Amino acid sequence: MSDRKLTMSEALREAMAIALEERPEVFILGEDIGIYGGAFGVTGDLYHRFGKERVRDTPISELGIVGTAVGAALSGMRPIVEIQFSDFTAQAMDQIVNQAAKIHFMVGGGLHVPLVLRAASGSGTGAAGQHSQSLEGWFANVPGLKVVMPSSPYEAKGLLLAAIDDPNPVIFMEHKLLYKVAGTEDVPEGAYRIPLGVSRVVREGKDLTVVATGIMVSRVLAAAAELDKEGIALTLIDPRTISPLDMDPVYESLEKTGRLMVVQEAPEHGGFINEVIAKVVTSQSMGHLIAPVARLAGMNVPIPYAPQLEKAAVPQVDDIIKKAREVVANWR
Amino acid sequence: MTIPPLLMGHPLASKEHASYALLTMSRIRKFEEAVEDLFGRGMMHGTMHLSIGQEASPAGVCMALNLNDQITSTHRGHGHCIAKGANLMRMVAELLGKENGYCGGRGGSMHIADVETGNLGANGIVGGGIPIAVGAALSSQLMNKGTVAVSFFGDGAMNEGAFHEAANLAAVWKLPVIFICENNGYGMSSSTELAFKLDKLSDRGLGYGIPGVTVDGNDVAAVYEATEAAVARAKAGEGPTLLEFVTYRWKGHSRSDKNLYRTKEEIDEWKTKDPILHFEHVIKERGLLNDEEIAEQHRLAQEQVIGAVNEAMKGKPADPAGLLDSVFKKVSA
Ligand SMILES: Cc1ncc(C[n+]2csc(CCOP(=O)(O)OP(=O)(O)O)c2C)c(N)n1
Ligand SMILES: [Mg+2]
Numbered sequence: 309m310s311d312r313k314l315t316m317s318e319a320l321r322e323a324m325a326i327a328l329e330e331r332p333e334v335f336i337l338g339e340d341i342g343i344y345g346g347a348f349g350v351t352g353d354l355y356h357r358f359g360k361e362r363v364r365d366t367p368i369s370e371l372g373i374v375g376t377a378v379g380a381a382l383s384g385m386r387p388i389v390e391i392q393f394s395d396f397t398a399q400a401m402d403q404i405v406n407q408a409a410k411i412h413f414m415v416g417g418g419l420h421v422p423l424v425l426r427a428a429s430g431s432g433t434g435a436a437g438q439h440s441q442s443l444e445g446w447f448a449n450v451p452g453l454k455v456v457m458p459s460s461p462y463e464a465k466g467l468l469l470a471a472i473d474d475p476n477p478v479i480f481m482e483h484k485l486l487y488k489v490a491g492t493e494d495v496p497e498g499a500y501r502i503p504l505g506v507s508r509v510v511r512e513g514k515d516l517t518v519v520a521t522g523i524m525v526s527r528v529l530a531a532a533a534e535l536d537k538e539g540i541a542l543t544l545i546d547p548r549t550i551s552p553l554d555m556d557p558v559y560e561s562l563e564k565t566g567r568l569m570v571v572q573e574a575p576e577h578g579g580f581i582n583e584v585i586a587k588v589v590t591s592q593s594m595g596h597l598i599a600p601v602a603r604l605a606g607m608n609v610p611i612p613y614a615p616q617l618e619k620a621a622v623p624q625v626d627d628i629i630k631k632a633r634e635v636v637a638n639w640r
Numbered sequence: 641m642t643i644p645p646l647l648m649g650h651p652l653a654s655k656e657h658a659s660y661a662l663l664t665m666s667r668i669r670k671f672e673e674a675v676e677d678l679f680g681r682g683m684m685h686g687t688m689h690l691s692i693g694q695e696a697s698p699a700g701v702c703m704a705l706n707l708n709d710q711i712t713s714t715h716r717g718h719g720h721c722i723a724k725g726a727n728l729m730r731m732v733a734e735l736l737g738k739e740n741g742y743c744g745g746r747g748g749s750m751h752i753a754d755v756e757t758g759n760l761g762a763n764g765i766v767g768g769g770i771p772i773a774v775g776a777a778l779s780s781q782l783m784n785k786g787t788v789a790v791s792f793f794g795d796g797a798m799n800e801g802a803f804h805e806a807a808n809l810a811a812v813w814k815l816p817v818i819f820i821c822e823n824n825g826y827g828m829s830s831s832t833e834l835a836f837k838l839d840k841l842s843d844r845g846l847g848y849g850i851p852g853v854t855v856d857g858n859d860v861a862a863v864y865e866a867t868e869a870a871v872a873r874a875k876a877g878e879g880p881t882l883l884e885f886v887t888y889r890w891k892g893h894s895r896s897d898k899n900l901y902r903t904k905e906e907i908d909e910w911k912t913k914d915p916i917l918h919f920e921h922v923i924k925e926r927g928l929l930n931d932e933e934i935a936e937q938h939r940l941a942q943e944q945v946i947g948a949v950n951e952a953m954k955g956k957p958a959d960p961a962g963l964l965d966s967v968f969k970k971v972s973a
Contacts, residue, residue, distance in 0.1 A: 345900075617745055620963065
């Protein structure tokens with residue numbers, strides 16, 4: 309299985325094909341996932357391989373799609389919903405937030421909702437305010453939902469298979485700029501699972517601990533390569549799932565670095581990364597900090613259309629380099 | 641660059657009306673051809689949804705509307721915007737991400753709005769504009785404006801909850817709103833056969849107690865007549881109408897479309913039902929315009945579009961420095 313550098317689309321498709329083969333109760337539903345192959349080409353040929361019953365094209369009815377999936381999940385099936393752009397989860401919010409997330413708890417445990425909702429997230433395509441948001445924080449604020457943000461093809465495949473196995477509703481946020489990029493790691497051909505709720509230490513360095521999600525993982529890696537040349541060594545931690553959130557590797561790393569930087573694409577105000585900061589400063593870990601926490605996030609603006617505006621609205625590699633330099637230089 | 645003043649009335653009412661209807665359709669077509677070209681040359685980013693082949697609907701509808709009548713539009717909204725009277729240069733400038741574009745580079749193709757011509761905006765959300773048009777109509781009713789609101793949307797949008805809730809509200813409140821479904825046969829890749837159990841989408845009106853009418857959406861005169869009747873009904877306080885204009889999108893849904901869900905034969909067949917050629921045929925037959933006069937409208941349209949593109953290119957790129965200040969309208973002291 310040497311040299312399997314897949315794109316994230318390919319890796320996700322492999323995961324879904326494995327699940328469709330392994331479990332008769334798995335099926336996929338969403339808009340244009342059939343002959344069209346998905347708005348971003350993720351389902352690709354699955355329609356031809358598994359048929360229109362299991363790879364189901366739907367009318368444009370997000371609330372109906374998610375609600376139907378919830379009902380099917382309550383009744384023995386294991387649906388994977390594809391929402392073309394995560395922005396359109398807004399249409400389906402009742403079924404996600406008021407229904408799927410709470411049913412197991414509210415009925416006292418007798419029902420559960422094994423549902424995966426995949427959605428294309430994030431900016432960078434020039435699609436403006438209603439097609440570019442990073443809404444993961446909304447869902448992380450709803451108890452009962454698990455929220456996954458894969459950062460590479462390898463991660464995406466293993467996390468999606470684990471999400472499909474999970475007996476709970478899982479929101480799976482796929483950054484659209486990652487779909488077509490080949491990963492640096494080989495993606496094993498067969499099934500493997502990456503457990504939900506376990507953070508990954510992507511790289512280790514002595515100067516600064518960086519927690520970053522989704523596409524920001526690759527941006528921080530690029531920044532880290534530059535900073536290496538200057539003698540600034542970053543530790544990078546990818547939580548993988550922002551809910552549940554595994555903080556242990558962050559605490560451990562802070563004992564060594566004493567400096568924390570958090571990076572996300574979503575707007576800063578009320579964003580998920582603030583939770584990481586809160587956990588650190590309300591724990592023993594606070595005692596290890598030798599510098600104020602650095603925070604890099606999207607501007608508090610809707611994602612704009614023009615390329616120069618869109619770039620300015622979310623953290624880029626240069627912004628990360630600059631900020632990391634500052635933290636390390638100012639706090640020796 | 642001169643923008644023709646809006647002209648109301650039947651497209652076949654006079655030589656002037658026929659010229660205007662033809663010019664509007666031609667401007668839409670040439671604008672979108674120019675957009676496709678800009679995109680192809682990498683000068684425009686994002687995505688685009690072209691309405692080539694569907695020009696009769698916006699042109700015919702807007703000849704039944706006053707300047708202060710309002711519209712809500714869709715992701716496929718260049719035609720609606722142009723027919724309502726928008727400035728072509730500012731449209732192109734927006735697509736190029738310029739400061740003088742309609743949205744100052746913040747919205748792009750899917751979000752152009754034009755306050756002056758009553759265009760409440762294109763929309764990136766399928767069905768998003770439908771309840772908004774109902775709200776505009778409510779405001780007209782409450783404030784006795786005497787205006788109507790028109791919501792343009794696609795066949796696909798009729799399966800969103802937003803359509804159903806909006807239609808019912810408009811019906812029970814007898815609002816001066818016109819629901820215009822531009823049925824081009826597909827919502828992205830799903831054909832109306834797959835997405836509906838109805839032959840005529842206008843039959844949906846029945847469920848809300850709203851008259852539903854289906855007409856040939858490639859016949860600008862038929863579009864005008866249906867709209868004109870709906871406007872009269874709305875202004876008489878009789879409530880909303882659902883119009884279905886049957887048409888076809890020649891181009892892919894957006895740039896990423898490989899057209900796997902339809903045949904080339906089908907596309908070619910619909911090209912023979914070109915709304916522009918059809919109208920030319922009718923006006924020649926009726927002796928309203930001759931070949932030369934027809935060519936003149938196309939020449940004018942081309943000239944306006946080229947002028948708009950050239951002028952827009954000179955604009956200043958939108959400046960990121962202004963972003964944070966654009967989120968909220970300033971609270972007046
Ligand atoms: C709520 C929502 N769901 C899905 C989409 C993605 N999408 C954009 S246009 C489109 C098809 C719309 O079909 P229709 O309403 O018939 O309009 P047409 O494109 O044919 O003009 C889809 C699925 C969207 N923008 N918004
Ligand atoms: Mg359509």
